[in-house]
Amino acid sequence: MTESNVLLEIKDLSVEYLSDGKTVHAVNGVDLCLKRGRTLGLVGETGAGKTSICRSILRILPDVGAEITSGEILMEGKDLLHLKEEEMQKIRGKNISMIFQDPMTALNPVERVGDQIAEVIELHQEQGNHEDAVRRAKEMLEIVGIPGERYYDYPHQFSGGMKQRVVIAIALACSPQLLLADEPTTALDVTIQAQVLDLIEDLQKQYETSMLLVTHDMGVVAQVCDEVAVIYAGTIVEYGTKEQIFDHPSHPYTIGLFGAIPSMSEDEMWLHPIDGMPPDPTDLPAGCPFSPRCPYASEACRKDRIQPAVTPDGHMCRCIRIEQSKKGEH
Numbered sequence: 038m039t040e041s042n043v044l045l046e047i048k049d050l051s052v053e054y055l056s057d058g059k060t061v062h063a064v065n066g067v068d069l070c071l072k073r074g075r076t077l078g079l080v081g082e083t084g085a086g087k088t089s090i091c092r093s094i095l096r097i098l099p100d101v102g103a104e105i106t107s108g109e110i111l112m113e114g115k116d117l118l119h120l121k122e123e124e125m126q127k128i129r130g131k132n133i134s135m136i137f138q139d140p141m142t143a144l145n146p147v148e149r150v151g152d153q154i155a156e157v158i159e160l161h162q163e164q165g166n167h168e169d170a171v172r173r174a175k176e177m178l179e180i181v182g183i184p185g186e187r188y189y190d191y192p193h194q195f196s197g198g199m200k201q202r203v204v205i206a207i208a209l210a211c212s213p214q215l216l217l218a219d220e221p222t223t224a225l226d227v228t229i230q231a232q233v234l235d236l237i238e239d240l241q242k243q244y245e246t247s248m249l250l251v252t253h254d255m256g257v258v259a260q261v262c263d264e265v266a267v268i269y270a271g272t273i274v275e276y277g278t279k280e281q282i283f284d285h286p287s288h289p290y291t292i293g294l295f296g297a298i299p300s301m302s303e304d305e306m307w308l309h310p311i312d313g314m315p316p317d318p319t320d321l322p323a324g325c326p327f328s329p330r331c332p333y334a335s336e337a338c339r340k341d342r343i344q345p346a347v348t349p350d351g352h353m354c355r356c357i358r359i360e361q362s363k364k365g366e367h
């Protein structure tokens with residue numbers, strides 16, 4: 038794999054929030070790599086730090102009480118964290134766009150949906166006038182399966198699934214290189230989740246967009262992702278191709294996630310809680326964050342941060358057991 042295949046590389050990203058006088062360690066030294074045209078699934082329970090990572094990439098963390106304390110976010114080798122705000126504004130919506138879990142947070146309730154699409158197009162188009170942007174916005178509506186004449190309707194005139202389609206139209210209007218899809222189907226009815234996911238997948242292939250897909254649904258990962266990163270308490274505990282993760286889950290947390298799947302029916306492939314609770318992010322364990330819940334944890338697991346063990350074909354697992362079994366091989 039040559040360097041040029043890599044679109045986005047995140048190195049040692051840490052994000053903290055200040056909340057009630059305490060420091061929330063939301064993201065703790067995350068490394069991620071997304072190749073061009075591929076889909077990386079970021080999987081983990083609520084509170085694991087997934088949204089904080091997406092917001093860091095776009096630099097839309099809250100202005101007050103949130104801080105990126107370490108790391109680099111390299112897009113085609115350029116560190117987004119070092120860009121001026123004006124430069125970031127050019128990138129948002131054009132090179133990188135985001136689909137949020139709840140479509141209502143992304144749509145303005147008092148503005149016609151079509152205008153909201155046209156606005157993004159106009160903001161970034163180099164040539165063309167308002168009429169061109171309107172025409173393109175109508176085209177985008179049609180592409181996501183909504184008749185173009187509904188351009189003039191307001192968000193409340195649409196169902197949840199259709200609102201999310203509008204959000205997708207906005208996100209893809211400028212053919213971004215990178216789409217951050219943060220639980221894009223979680224807020225939707227089960228019956229339309231699959232349709233919306235299919236739509237995202239089709240458009241992503243058509244536009245050759247790379248995607249970071251945040252989900253807590255292993256069924257979604259199985260359907261859409263090429264690579265998978267499993268995140269626990271702000272730490273990537275396992276990373277590999279979909280085949281590596283599904284065929285050889287190695288971290289006790291990942292194994293727990295699969296082990297807890299109640300049935301083989303895809304609809305039920307939700308992450309199931311493993312015994313115990315995730316650690317308090319204001320008071321993380323010194324060693325492996327999963328050690329308090331891990332059936333295999335030893336003293337060593339609780340002591341120091343665990344270094345990743347990587348197989349020659351790139352399957353990473355941050356677990357002392359893997360390190361030990363590797364040492365045993367020599």
Ligand SMILES: Nc1ncnc2c1ncn2[C@@H]1O[C@H](COP(=O)(O)OP(=O)(O)O)[C@@H](O)[C@H]1O
Nearest residue numbers: 054056061063082083084085086087088089318
């Ligand atoms: N604005 C905020 N202020 C304080 N804590 C926050 C804020 N946003 C997120 N957090 C905390 O950071 C951690 C990670 O949150 P988040 O990135 O939203 O996780 P996920 O998307 O995986 O559910 C959680 O403990 C959450 O409560």
Ligand SMILES: [Mg+2]
Nearest residue numbers: 087088089219
């Ligand atoms: Mg989230």
